[in-house]
Amino acid sequence: MKTINLITLLLVIVGGVNWGLVGLFQFDLVAALFGGQDAALARIVYVLVGASALWQIVPLTRAMSQDEPAAQRGRM
Template identity: 80%
Template sequence: MKAINLVTLLLVIVGGVNWGLVGLFQFDLVAALFGGQSAALSRIVYVLVGVSALWQLVPFSKAISSDEPYAERGYPTAR
């Protein structure tokens, strides 16, 4: 389970960097690397990034429902 979380987190980061490049410079790195936005490989990467974002909702919701956010801020945890 840890491996899939790391892979999906990496893909979400790739997607975030790509969106940052699109927003700042109108440059789509995924499209540039894989043959344009409509190329099959680019579309696969886009879908994998989207599915990874959905997958990351699970650890995110677990972190929100636990004391983890308090630990990150340095507050004492509720017991």
Template identity: 70%
Template sequence: MKALNLITLLLVILGGMNWLLVGAFQFDLVASLFGGQDAALARIVYVLVGLSAVYQLIPFFRAMSIGEVPAESARRH
């Protein structure tokens, strides 16, 4: 479970960095690396980033409901 959490968190961070590039420079790194926004591989990356964001809602709401420190210690046990 920890590995999945780290992978999804990394994908969310990378997605956020991509949006920063889009907003600041009108440069879509994912599209440029994987053959354009409509390319199959780019669409897969977009879907994985989106699913990762949905998955990261679980620890977010857990932290909001029981507090950040207890949420972190509960995950370790």
């Protein structure tokens, strides 16, 4: 499960960076790399990023149910 969490987190980060580029510069990096927004490979990346965001809800809910997000562990 750790591997899939890392992969999905990486894809969520890619999606976030892509949206940041779209918002700041009107530049869609995924579309530029894979042949436009309508290209099959770009659409696959978009779907994987969306599915990864949904998957990341699982670790988020686990962290919230422990009353402490994972990023805060060990800090005082």
